[in-house]
Amino acid sequence: MKTTTIGILFTVLSLITFFAKPLFINEPVPEMLPDVGTKIQLVVCSATSARRSSLRNTELVNNIVNGLDDDVHVMLLVNDRAAFKDSSNNGRVTFVEIPTESDITIWPQDPFVVVNDKENTKLITPGLFKRKDDRLMATQLSTILGIEVVQSELLFEGGNIVCGESEVFIGFDTLDINSRVFETSIKEMEKRFSKLFGRTVVTIGNQSQEIGHIDLIVTPLSNNRIAVADSRQGAEVANRTLTQSPDRITRFERNCERGFFGNPTINALVDLEGNSIDCPKVVGQTKTAISDSRNLADALDKIAIQLSEQGYDVIRIPALIPNQSPESETDENPILAFPFMSYNNVLTETVANRSIVYLPQYGIAELDSAAIQCWEGNGFEVRPIEGFQTSAMYGGALRCCTKVLLRE
Numbered sequence: 001m002k003t004t005t006i007g008i009l010f011t012v013l014s015l016i017t018f019f020a021k022p023l024f025i026n027e028p029v030p031e032m033l034p035d036v037g038t039k040i041q042l043v044v045c046s047a048t049s050a051r052r053s054s055l056r057n058t059e060l061v062n063n064i065v066n067g068l069d070d071d072v073h074v075m076l077l078v079n080d081r082a083a084f085k086d087s088s089n090n091g092r093v094t095f096v097e098i099p100t101e102s103d104i105t106i107w108p109q110d111p112f113v114v115v116n117d118k119e120n121t122k123l124i125t126p127g128l129f130k131r132k133d134d135r136l137m138a139t140q141l142s143t144i145l146g147i148e149v150v151q152s153e154l155l156f157e158g159g160n161i162v163c164g165e166s167e168v169f170i171g172f173d174t175l176d177i178n179s180r181v182f183e184t185s186i187k188e189m190e191k192r193f194s195k196l197f198g199r200t201v202v203t204i205g206n207q208s209q210e211i212g213h214i215d216l217i218v219t220p221l222s223n224n225r226i227a228v229a230d231s232r233q234g235a236e237v238a239n240r241t242l243t244q245s246p247d248r249i250t251r252f253e254r255n256c257e258r259g260f261f262g263n264p265t266i267n268a269l270v271d272l273e274g275n276s277i278d279c280p281k282v283v284g285q286t287k288t289a290i291s292d293s294r295n296l297a298d299a300l301d302k303i304a305i306q307l308s309e310q311g312y313d314v315i316r317i318p319a320l321i322p323n324q325s326p327e328s329e330t331d332e333n334p335i336l337a338f339p340f341m342s343y344n345n346v347l348t349e350t351v352a353n354r355s356i357v358y359l360p361q362y363g364i365a366e367l368d369s370a371a372i373q374c375w376e377g378n379g380f381e382v383r384p385i386e387g388f389q390t391s392a393m394y395g396g397a398l399r400c401c402t403k404v405l406l407r408e
Contacts, residue, residue, distance in 0.1 A: 013085050019096075026035075031198035032348060033404060034163040036220050039351045040068070042406035044141060046077035047084070048109045053183065057106045057401070058084070058214070059262075064402055065093060067358060067385035068347075077406070079104050079139055082175045084348035092390060096140050107396055107401045110157040111217070111248060112149070113137040120147075121406070124196065141405075152196055154178055154189075159213030159400055161197075164220030168197045171214040172205040202310065211324065213270050215399050216342040217300060218307075219317070222350065227378075228304040230316035232297035234367060235290045238320050241366040242286055243294045249286050252363050255391050256282040280393060285338040289322040296321055306325035317343045318370050324395075329387050339392035343371035345399045348367045348380075360397040362390040 006295045047061045065074050070092070078084060078099040111134040112123045123138040142149045155178055160171040170193060178189045190201040190202055204214050213219050217229035260279045261269060269277045300319075308314045322338035339362055346359040357380045360366045370380045388397050 002020045009127045029198045030120070031114050032161075032163045032168055032221070033114040033121075033252070033407065034165060035399075035404070036163075036165055036222050037350060038408040039349065040072055040073065040349045040404055040407055042073050042404070043068070043347075043403055044075040044077060044108050044137075044210045044403045045401055046104055046137065048104065048106055050080070057391060060391060060401070061104075062349070063385050063387045067383060074221045075107060075141060076206060077104060077140065079133075081341050087347040088150065089140070094144070095145055098133065098136050098140055100279065102136055104134055104137065105132050106391065106401045107131075107134065107159070107393075108137055109396075109400050110159050111135055111156055111268075113156070113161060114403070115403055116406075117198075121145075122150050125149060125151045127151065128155060129157075138333050145405075154192060154196060156193075157183060157213065158403070159215045159396075160209075162218055162220055163197075163199065164216050164226065165222060165224075166199060167202045168193065168204045168221075169204050169220060169226075170211075170216060171209050172203055175203050176208070188358070204303060205306070207287045210296055211321070212395075213400075216340065216345050216395075216397070217319070218303065219344045219346060219348070220280045221315075221348065222355065223313070223393045224311070225315060225378075226269060226307055227315050227317050227344055228307065228344060229300055229319035229321070230297070230304075231293035231300055231319045231321045233316065233321040234318040234341065235293035235297070237318055238286060238293075238364065239290050241364060242290070245366075249364070250283065252389075253283040253286060253364060256280075256393065258389055260393065268317050280335055280337050282338060282393075286402060289320055289338045292323045293319070293321050297326075298403045315374075317374055318367065319343060320364075333397065336393050336395060340395050340397070340398050341367060341392060343374070345397035347398060347402060347404065356383060358383045358385055360392075361386045364393060 016336045045061050047058050048361060073094050074091050074093045077096045079100055079102050081095060081097050085213060086317060111129050112125045115122050115124055122385045123142060125138050136321060139147045156174050160174045163168045175189045176188045179186050181340050190203060194201045204218060219227040221227060257279055267279050285306055304314045320341040322340060324337055349356050357375050358377060359371060361384045376384050385398060
């Protein structure tokens with residue numbers, strides 16, 4: 001990560017000037033910041049160092065910073081500032097320090113939601129958020145940016161909420177949990193979330209979710225379009241590659257194992273509680289992931305049909321989705337036996353009438369290429385970002401670890 005003191009101060013002061021605009025008597029109702037729309041200006045990522053976490057994502061954050069446009073500013077949450085070097089990158093990165101005794105993950109998408117009324121920005125946090133110390137992320141950002149944090153009584157995680165041009169899409173599990181906690185109906189909870197986020201709520205699904213966070217499988221787009229993952233298509237591409245180029249698949253699987261701890265000589269680590277974290281055995285798991293993807297395909301088809309029947313123009317994006325039962329547990333996140341290859345977990349923007357998608361890449365060239373072709377075929381300029389195979393074994397990709405705070 002590269003920073004310059006003068007550049008940081010200038011950028012942060014500019015951002016504070018934007019965020020801290022005065023309140024007006026006839027203040028408009030804040031709305032959730034959409035996942036689709038104008039150019040991205042400011043995002044937040046979080047980085048965990050080798051001294052504090054098994055998932056060493058510094059290189060991945062570097063890929064994200066370099067993959068985004070040069071004028072996108074990145075607020076980088078860290079709990080081990082001394083582990084990161086200072087060098088010059090035109091002030092694009094501002095380090096935001098979480099207390100060193102705290103323990104955070106690489107997923108800033110989940111602990112809060114951004115709402116904006118064109119004059120003011122607020123961060124909405126859930127009534128309870130128990131994963132690590134990620135609840136501190138919103139507070140630290142608010143201190144730097146001078147914006148308000150509002151704690152809701154409702155329970156949610158940002159990864160199970162995606163926002164289109166007018167509607168907010170929320171996974172069924174979030175509505176179901178709240179309906180039981182507050183002893184009311186799903187419909188009533190839709191109204192309460194609609195009031196909180198300033199937009200009409202569309203519930204994805206009508207039963208317990210096969211995938212815990214819908215941002216891995218559902219992507220709102222402009223002009224009433226929405227993209228839904230297609231694990232049947234992904235399984236077909238992966239199976240064809242496995243049949244025609246088995247050595248290439250084996251090489252990918254070995255790379256997943258060798259890169260899991262950032263050093264191929266490391267097979268296990270000890271977490272902060274003293275528990276052993278073993279590297280998953282990925283070799284031979286592609287065939288299983290193909291079978292799992294085929295088994296999941298009908299559930300994803302149902303989501304696509306639901307949205308189509310509600311009037312959305314649905315496009316399908318290939319995905320390779322392993323069984324969601326973890327291979328092993330850490331204090332940070334469950335570890336899957338194979339990467340969750342989502343090409344829906346993306347960032348999108350529109351610049352000069354060009355639709356742009358920042359697309360995670362995992363390392364199976366045929367599958368990565370199929371996803372690129374699919375997005376291009378639907379009118380998008382694709383900006384690939386490499387290196388997501390390890391984070392995907394913890395169940396997340398680009399949107400999960402890159403929270404958009406501001407658009408033009």
